[in-house]
Each structure stands twice: as C-alpha cells, then as structure tokens.
Amino acid sequence: MGSESEQGRKANEEEEDIVCLDESFFINDDYQLTTFTFGSNVIELYCLQSASTDFDLTGQLVWPGAMLMNGYLSENAEILQGCSVLELGSGVGITGVLCSKFCRKVILTDHNDEVLKILNKNIDLYEHSSGPNPSAELEAAKLEWGNSDHLGEILKKHKDGFDLILGADIYILIFQQSSVPLLFDSAEQLLRIREPGNCKFILAYVSRAKQMDSAILREGAQHGMLMNEVPGTRCTVGNLEGVIFEIALK
Numbered sequence: 249m250g251s252e253s254e255q256g257r258k259a260n261e262e263e264e265d266i267v268c269l270d271e272s273f274f275i276n277d278d279y280q281l282t283t284f285t286f287g288s289n290v291i292e293l294y295c296l297q298s299a300s301t302d303f304d305l306t307g308q309l310v311w312p313g314a315m316l317m318n319g320y321l322s323e324n325a326e327i328l329q330g331c332s333v334l335e336l337g338s339g340v341g342i343t344g345v346l347c348s349k350f351c352r353k354v355i356l357t358d359h360n361d362e363v364l365k366i367l368n369k370n371i372d373l374y375e376h377s378s379g380p381n382p383s384a385e386l387e388a389a390k391l392e393w394g395n396s397d398h399l400g401e402i403l404k405k406h407k408d409g410f411d412l413i414l415g416a417d418i419y420i421l422i423f424q425q426s427s428v429p430l431l432f433d434s435a436e437q438l439l440r441i442r443e444p445g446n447c448k449f450i451l452a453y454v455s456r457a458k459q460m461d462s463a464i465l466r467e468g469a470q471h472g473m474l475m476n477e478v479p480g481t482r483c484t485v486g487n488l489e490g491v492i493f494e495i496a497l498k
C-alpha cells in the first residue's frame with residue numbers, strides 16, 4: 249500500500265488524464281454566408297452546406313421544402329401582404345426572412361437551442377442589412393410541437409393569433425413519426441385562435457416515405473382539418489416530389 253501523499257499524487261495524475269469534451273466539441277457551427285434567390289427576392293443568411301449526423305440538428309441548413317415554399321411565396325407574395333405569420337420548425341429562418349419582406353409580423357419558431365442561436369443570428373443579419381420592409385416585426389421564439397408552455401408564452405404576446413401558419417419540410421424522418429401528432433396539435437391550437445376561415449396553415453411537403461405521406465393526411469383529418477393540395481405546386485425538389493398544401497379547419 250502506498251503512502252497517502254503518493255495516493256494523492258496518483259489521483260491528481262489520473263484527473264489530469266481525463267479529457268473533458270463539452271457539448272460544443274460535437275457541434276458543427278461552421279456556418280457559411282450563403283445567397284439564395286427567389287424571383288426578385290435575394291436572401292443572404294448563414295447556414296451549413298450539409299446536414300449534421302445528429303437528426304435533431306436538421307435545422308442548421310436549408311431544406312428542399314424551404315426552396316419549394318419560398319418559390320411559391322415569392323410567386324404569390326400577395327397572400328403575405330400585411331399579414332401576421334408564425335412559422336413552425338424555421339431552421340435557419342429562410343422562409344420567415346422572406347415573409348418579413350411583405351408581412352407586418354413574423355414569428356419564427358424552433359425547438360432546438362443550437363438552431364435558435366443561428367436563427368437569431370440570421371434575424372440580426374437581416375435587420376442590419378435593412379431590407380425593403382424594415383418595419384416588419386421579426387422575432388424568434390422557442391416552440392416544441394405539443395409543448396403547451398411554449399405555445400402559451402407565444403400566445404400571451406400575440407393574443408390575436410396569426411393570419412398564416414407556415415411549415416417547410418418539417419417532418420422528414422420516418423423515425424420521427426411520433427412528432428407528427430404533436431405538430432398537428434400545435435397547428436390546430438394556432439388555427440383555433442381565429443374564427444374559421446381567418447387563419448390557414450401552408451405546408452411545403454416533401455415526400456420521403458410513403459408511410460409519412462399517409463400519416464400526415466390521416467393526422468390532418470383527425471385534427472378536423474381540410475388538406476387541399478394547391479393546384480400546380482406538385483414538382484420535383486432536390487430529386488424528391490414536393491407539394492404545397494393549404495390547410496384549414498373544417
């Protein structure tokens with residue numbers, strides 16, 4: 249048996265051998281300033297160029313559904329004019345930022361704290377580059393689908409609800425199927441704040457699995473929603489089939 253001081257020295261040496269890796273070591277935040285063009289609308293923002301291996305960090309880059317949504321909105325910008333909008337699963341914020349060029353209020357939401365960091369950075373970037381509608385209210389908020397505390401916080405500040413709820417590419421992975429009902433719960437609560445017909449949910453859907461295609465139609469019906477495919481929007485985006493749905497309460 250060694251002396252107490254020798255044991256102490258060994259313990260110190262062992263402690264020095266332990267390499268501490270905090271969470272940030274595993275997170276890729278090498279965002280690149282990237283330019284996207286939708287018709288006459290040019291948007292510059294920070295994003296990753298390829299997905300992280302962590303499925304919960306999908307929001308660090310721009311997805312095909314956002315390209316589909318932004319193409320559709322920029323061709324039909326009259327539907328945004330003067331509106332209040334809440335976006336679900338905003339990621340880096342490309343859709344919300346486009347909306348803020350036309351809308352009076354845009355709330356961009358996401359559940360992932362790392363994603364919320366880059367989302368806030370992109371909002372600052374956009375506000376400092378003073379776009380054509382600098383008077384639009386643009387803010388990020390934490391909203392995990394199905395979390396009534398998060399939704400309650402948002403609704404405390406925005407009691408009248410929103411004209412439009414938007415979602416681009418917000419359920420991509422078959423093993424995330426359990427979040428689909430929660431997504432529709434939150435969307436339904438947001439739609440119900442207004443009288444029927446005064447709020448609609450626009451969804452840019454990209455098909456990656458047949459199971460998911462039927463899951464979203466089933467969930468919509470179970471939540472009392474009419475899911476109308478917008479004519480002429482079915483197209484190929486990033487080698488996949490995409491479509492815009494306009495959703496309202498029955």
Ligand SMILES: C[S@@+](CC[C@H](N)C(=O)[O-])C[C@H]1O[C@@H](n2cnc3c(N)ncnc32)[C@H](O)[C@@H]1O
Pocket residue numbers: 304305306307308309310311312313314315336337338339340342357358359360363391392393415416417418419420427
């Ligand atoms: C595939 S990304 C799409 C991001 C962006 N809309 C786009 O199209 O580029 C899905 C987004 O939904 C968010 N998300 C996933 N599950 C969520 C949940 N349960 N609650 C809230 N946001 C969620 C992710 O953090 C991510 O930002």
